[in-house]
Amino acid sequence: MYCESYEREEVFRALKRAVDLIGGAGSVFQRGEKVLLKPNVLAGSPPERCATTHPSVLMAAGKLFGEAGARLTYGDSPGFGKPAAQMKKAGLEDVAEELGIELADFDRGDTVSFEDSPFTRRFVLAKGVLDSDCLISLAKFKTHQLTRITGAVKNQFGCIPGLLKPEYHVTMADPLDFSRMLVALNLFLRPRLYILDAIHAMEGNGPRSGDPVKLNALLVSTDPVALDATGCRIVDLEPAFVPTMEPGEQWGLGGYDSEEIEIVGDPIERFFHRNFNVERKPVRSTSKKGALFWVKHLISARPVIDGDRCVRCGVCVDTCPVTPKAVDWAEGGRKNPPVYTYRRCIRCFCCQELCPERAIFVKTPLLGKAVFGRSG
Ligand code: SF4
Numbered sequence: 001m002y003c004e005s006y007e008r009e010e011v012f013r014a015l016k017r018a019v020d021l022i023g024g025a026g027s028v029f030q031r032g033e034k035v036l037l038k039p040n041v042l043a044g045s046p047p048e049r050c051a052t053t054h055p056s057v058l059m060a061a062g063k064l065f066g067e068a069g070a071r072l073t074y075g076d077s078p079g080f081g082k083p084a085a086q087m088k089k090a091g092l093e094d095v096a097e098e099l100g101i102e103l104a105d106f107d108r109g110d111t112v113s114f115e116d117s118p119f120t121r122r123f124v125l126a127k128g129v130l131d132s133d134c135l136i137s138l139a140k141f142k143t144h145q146l147t148r149i150t151g152a153v154k155n156q157f158g159c160i161p162g163l164l165k166p167e168y169h170v171t172m173a174d175p176l177d178f179s180r181m182l183v184a185l186n187l188f189l190r191p192r193l194y195i196l197d198a199i200h201a202m203e204g205n206g207p208r209s210g211d212p213v214k215l216n217a218l219l220v221s222t223d224p225v226a227l228d229a230t231g232c233r234i235v236d237l238e239p240a241f242v243p244t245m246e247p248g249e250q251w252g253l254g255g256y257d258s259e260e261i262e263i264v265g266d267p268i269e270r271f272f273h274r275n276f277n278v279e280r281k282p283v284r285s286t287s288k289k290g291a292l293f294w295v296k297h298l299i300s301a302r303p304v305i306d307g308d309r310c311v312r313c314g315v316c317v318d319t320c321p322v323t324p325k326a327v328d329w330a331e332g333g334r335k336n337p338p339v340y341t342y343r344r345c346i347r348c349f350c351c352q353e354l355c356p357e358r359a360i361f362v363k364t365p366l367l368g369k370a371v372f373g374r375s376g
Pocket residue numbers: 305309310311312313314315316317337338354355356357358359360
């Protein structure tokens with residue numbers, strides 16, 4: 001649905017029209033059900049940075065679904081810091097207060113089994129998620145160094161509470177395995193509706209340090225694979241390059257074939273943004289199987305710190321999930337920016353994702369460029 005700005009009334013009208021076109025709020029939940037709105041708060045940046053779901057989208061969803069009889073809560077588990085503090089920074093807490101909806105418990109979690117899972121059979125999920133009857137995903141469309149883009153499917157990673165998320169990066173260091181886990185997670189959670197905030201998206205060094213770009217699109221679907229694929233087509237990225245697409249289709253979460261996706265509302269051509277800055281190539285497996293693993297590892301894309309931007313806050317060191325740390329203080333402590341030990345680095349890019357100063361970039365060594373092309 002076309003939406004020119006984050007002016008509240010305009011976002012509400014666009015969301016209502018979109019939801020009405022696919023069956024209306026009444027087709028998503030029954031009156032009186034406990035509905036959790038799950039924005040992407042990442043690590044609480046101001047809305048204009050475009051790293052988080054915009055407060056106007058939460059406001060529109062809260063108003064629309066509240067009026068339709070949902071008992072609403074909202075919540076997300078950030079990559080760093082406490083949920084309440086990050087919600088405040090992202091402008092989401094103020095909107096929730098206006099709406100009169102409470103923050104769900106994303107600090108604590110419970111273990112759940114998913115015996116029929118095609119991949120991961122156990123998850124620890126936030127209590128606030130498990131306590132709700134219905135999940136509505138309010139995702140943000142951005143570039144992502146691990147999965148090319150983050151959108152509807154990846155948004156549910158925030159249903160895993162705080163410090164457990166880095167463990168998934170360690171146990172599923174291969175981005176293809178990580179993506180399979182995301183698909184399995186969505187199959188377990190089965191959000192009933194996915195809303196993708198691409199009114200202003202993020203390109204370049206996403207998901208936190210990239211540049212805002214206006215796409216004017218508010219996309220809504222019950223199929224997160226189709227929704228992400230449509231976002232990809234808007235920015236001229238081949239959907240198959242995003243590693244959640246194939247398992248998502250294979251395991252029945254959704255489909256990414258353009259012939260099978262029916263677009264209702266504004267025509268997709270209205271949103272095309274061909275020069276969106278995103279890496280246009282498939283994500284490769286980094287599996288340790290194979291004799292060439294260490295060669296590939298040494299020449300593949302890696303995080304690099306821009307010392308001029310670094311304020312020595314230590315977020316990257318604190319969030320690096322491997323032991324011993326692959327990014328750490330050198331002798332002399334915080335007098336200098338942290339340094340990398342690349343042979344330990346699993347290329348999860350958590351450090352780049354969470355650096356608050358946009359000081360970490362993903363770069364490919366020259367030899368890697370020669371072997372792989374533009375990036376590893
Ligand atoms: S998170 Fe960013 S700013 Fe903070 S120490 Fe690491 S590189 Fe520097």
